Amino acid sequence: MPRLVDHEQRRRQITDAVRRVIVGGGLEKVTFQTVAVEAGISVRLVQYYFGTKKDFLLATHRSVMEDAGARFAQRWTALGAEATPRKAIHAVLTELLPLDDQRREEIIVLGAFDWAAIAGQRGNTEETFFAPEALATIIADQLRRAQPDDLPSPGDPDRDAEVIAMATGGLAHSILQGFSTEQAAIGLVDHLLDLVLGAQGGRVDSTQH
Known part of the structure; x- marks a missing residue:
């Protein structure tokens, strides 16, 4: 029986790779090839999930904002109303x-x-x-x-x-x-x-x- 693919997990694998490429060399180093190598998958698979470079850059930006927002919300809740x-x-x-x-x-x-x-x-x-x-x-x-x-x-x-x-x-x-x-x-x-x-x-x- 073929293994089911978690598409959100795969997308996250790719956007996490984009983050690491940016940290290592800036936005100018981000290409389908560098992201694929960093993620350990094929270029074709990156293109399957994100048709253009703009698509995975926007998804990466959104994922960072969401992660930071979730952590901030957790910290804010822990402070309490007092x-x-x-x-x-x-x-x-x-x-x-x-x-x-x-x-x-x-x-x-x-x-x-x-x-x-x-x-x-x-x-x-x-x-x-x-x-x-x-x-x-x-x-x-x-x-x-x-x-x-x-x-x-x-x-x-x-x-x-x-x-x-x-x-x-x-x-x-x-x-x-x-x-x-x-x-x-x-x-x-x-x-x-x-x-x-x-x-x-x-x-x-x-x-x-």
Whole structure:
């Protein structure tokens, strides 16, 4: 009796291979041939599941976003409704830093797609910049929770959130480039939150990432 093929598993095998090719050499190294070799299957099989290079690149981008989103949702749920705004924002930001192999791979792959979109090579800017906008919205919502109504200078949660989101992206890339260590980047996240939130909620245990 012939073995049944799990098509979703096969597609995932291919998109995982695309990720590894990107991490190893960038988007320019991605071809049907390199992906097939990395996945350990034939070029014809890659073409069977993805008719064009654009198809498997879009599927790879989607798989990275889904993986990161699922992990983020799990972390967010684990925080619980009683988490302070500072703890919630800290958890969100550290999920975006390359503190393990999975997050490192995701940041490299998504960064490759971002630069390709900026250069006009592929993708569209709406898809590329949706995640930072969503991140800033989440942070802004938490900043609003942290601000007393009677604060004389409440600041601007939306602009503060944009600064925090952009700064965290820079910290992530600084770790990848070897400019900053993981602990130094986490320390800068704490410093940034000190500037925006003061000492409210206290610092988060830096070992829980």
